[in-house]
Amino acid sequence: MGDLFEYWVGDDDIGDPYHQTICDALLACYHAGIRIYWMHGNRDFLVGSAFADRCGLQLLPDHQILQTGKNSLLLTHGDAECTGDLPYMAFRQQVRQPQWQQQFLSQPLEKRREIARQMRQQSQQKQANAMALGDVDDAAIRTLVEKHGAQIMIHGHTHRPAMHQYAEFSRYVLPDWDCDHAASPRGGWLALLSDGSLQAYDVHGAATQLPLHPHAA
Known part of the structure; x- marks a missing residue:
């Protein structure tokens, strides 16, 4: 559901050693018979x-519906619903334009890498100076869920793993991953079980419960 890389400046950067490691791992899953969606x-x-094509996966649109039993699951990355962060929303609208992307991708690879590094540093500095990371907007979430008629919504982006219970639907937030610090690695995923229920797992693969958000509606 996105953000597997710190930044991605174009598919011609696939030869980067770290990127190559990730691609090899994804391709190994594909050859093991695991279907991967991105x-x-x-x-x-x-x-x-x-x-x-290199990694053996299928690309998905940002809003994807899964039908399981009586429930419709809505999958989304989540950043488009952070409507309260006006500077980010303006930036997002700009960089998602085909014309902007074409112009950016036409620049030399090293120049694109440097631009991405600078943008990432600015983003990290902004987060460090903020009192709290931006969160999704409840009104935007409700509108999106109602539009798709979903009973369950799953997203990432905010790095605040939780289960939010609303009157009409449930919202699950996935954690980010960081296994570079052995003392306190973090991560996790949700599994859709055969009975249609969801089970959370932590970074070590142990079944766990996502905390209920204290301000859930």
């Missing part, structure tokens, strides 16, 4: 068909 995040929205 949804763009705000950091890797430039992932394209060449990357998908």
Whole structure:
């Protein structure tokens, strides 16, 4: 569901050693018979068909519906619903324009890398100076869920793993991953079980419960 990379400046950067490691791992899953689907995040929205073909995965639109039993599950990265962060929304609208992307991708690879590094540093500084990370907007969430007629919504982006219970639907937030610090690795995923229920797992693969958000509606 996006943000597998810190940034992605184009599919011609697939030869980067770290990127190559990730692609090899995805391809190994594919050869093991695992079907992989990719949804763009705000950091890797430039992932394209060449990357998908190289890794044996299928690209998904940002809003994807899964039907399981009586429930409809709505999957989304989540950044488009952070409507309260006006500077970010303006930036997002700009970089998702085909003309902007074409102009950016036409620049030399190293120049694109440097631009991405500078943008990432600015983003990290902004987060460090903020009292709290931006969160999704409840009104935007309700509108999106109502539009798709979903009973369950799953997203990432905010790095605040939780289960939010509303009157009409439930919203699950996935954690981010960080296994570079052995003392306190973090991560996790949701599994859709055969009976249609969801089970959360932590970074070590142990079944766990996502905390109920204290301000859930």
